[in-house]
Amino acid sequence: MKDKVTIHTLKRLKQSGQKICMVTAYDATFARILDEGGADVLLVGDSLGMVIQGQESTLPVTMDQMIYHSAAVSRGAKRAHVVGDMPFMSYQVSPQEAVRNAGRLVSEGNVGSVKLEGGAEFADTVRAIVRASIPVMGHLGLTPQSVHKMGGYVVQGRDEDAARRMLDDALALEAAGCYALVLEGVPLELARTITQSLKIPTIGIGAGKHCDGQVLVCYDLLGMNPDFKPKFVKRFANLHGNITEAANTYFAEVRAGTFPDEDHSFKATKGIRLVTPTPVVPDAEGAGEAAEKVGGIYGAPV
Numbered sequence: 212m213k214d215k216v217t218i219h220t221l222k223r224l225k226q227s228g229q230k231i232c233m234v235t236a237y238d239a240t241f242a243r244i245l246d247e248g249g250a251d252v253l254l255v256g257d258s259l260g261m262v263i264q265g266q267e268s269t270l271p272v273t274m275d276q277m278i279y280h281s282a283a284v285s286r287g288a289k290r291a292h293v294v295g296d297m298p299f300m301s302y303q304v305s306p307q308e309a310v311r312n313a314g315r316l317v318s319e320g321n322v323g324s325v326k327l328e329g330g331a332e333f334a335d336t337v338r339a340i341v342r343a344s345i346p347v348m349g350h351l352g353l354t355p356q357s358v359h360k361m362g363g364y365v366v367q368g369r370d371e372d373a374a375r376r377m378l379d380d381a382l383a384l385e386a387a388g389c390y391a392l393v394l395e396g397v398p399l400e401l402a403r404t405i406t407q408s409l410k411i412p413t414i415g416i417g418a419g420k421h422c423d424g425q426v427l428v429c430y431d432l433l434g435m436n437p438d439f440k441p442k443f444v445k446r447f448a449n450l451h452g453n454i455t456e457a458a459n460t461y462f463a464e465v466r467a468g469t470f471p472d473e474d475h476s477f478k479a480t481k482g483i484r485l486v487t488p489t490p491v492v493p494d495a496e497g498a499g500e501a502a503e504k505v506g507g508i509y510g511a512p513v
């Protein structure tokens with residue numbers, strides 16, 4: 212096993228000008244593949260509400276669901292640092308509740324840190340979680356848990372006032388103890404300014420090339436959903452096409468009776484004589500007994 216990535220590794224990557232590679236994962240199989248593929252950070256995103264559950268937003272996702280997926284991803288990740296998203300309403304009510312829930316993600320989900328959405332208004336919450344020795348990643352810009360406040364998934368910080376506020380939020384989160392910051396749906400000029408103003412690394416999604424790292428939803432970069440193509444998504448594969456083709460071939464072979472062939476079937480022990488049981492017409496209640504009287508499907512050894 213290669214050395215595990217920690218929050219200190221990520222800070223060093225920023226200092227040495229090397230990009231941080233982050234991607235979402237929701238299960239152990241994807242986690243293992245993406246970890247071995249070189250991910251520095253695996254994010255168990257609350258985007259799972261949309262890509263796993265088929266919900267229209269991330270808002271219905273619960274703590275128990277985040278823990279379930281985090282535990283699976285953590286088992287698959289050998290080298291990558293695993294971050295768990297704090298779901299909607301798990302940290303907004305009070306810093307106390309936030310600490311309790313962040314603690315559950317660590318102790319039950321086995322994540323190395325947690326991520327929460329919001330700016331200076333969550334500085335106290337970040338401080339409280341960090342005080343409990345749980346590292347916190349911030350998340351600014353297009354924050355999907357605020358979809359109703361934003362009026363949709365709209366790029367944030369486009370005008371000067373909003374940009375200044377976001378920079379202040381970024382500085383407040385750094386001062387509160389965040390070890391890194393996701394910038395989502397932010398003009399690249401603003402992302403550059405924030406990145407240059409912080410000692411902690413920024414990780415962009417729809418925030419341009421100047422961030423210290425990048426993150427994408429794994430299903431997006433793998434091209435699994437032909438109906439979801441916002442501007443920031445690049446498809447590095449066409450798994451939708453590959454899966455469709457594989458499934459179609461499988462179904463065609465099943466229908467043609469060419470799968471399974473001998474290579475994909477088991478043989479009984481040599482010398483076994485197989486007999487087709489005499490059919491018994493079972494009455495409604497006696498069905499179980501009748502089946503027993505027929506005996507096994509194997510005859511006596513020859």
Ligand SMILES: Nc1nc(=O)c2c([nH]1)NC[C@@H]1CN(c3ccc(C(=O)N[C@@H](CCC(=O)O)C(=O)O)cc3)CN21
Nearest residue numbers: 258261262269355364365366428430431439441442443
């Ligand atoms: N599969 C997936 N990928 C994501 O990146 C993602 C999720 N799900 N679910 C949670 C949020 C929702 N996200 C979204 C969803 C839609 C747009 C979108 O339609 N964006 C417009 C920008 C509109 C503007 O100019 O303001 C676009 O065309 O990119 C952006 C982010 C990002 N997150």
Ligand SMILES: CC(C)C(=O)C(=O)O
Nearest residue numbers: 235256257258393416
């Ligand atoms: C897109 C990333 C940053 C995220 O928060 C998620 O996947 O939930």
Ligand SMILES: [Mg+2]
Nearest residue numbers: 256257258296
């Ligand atoms: Mg999220």
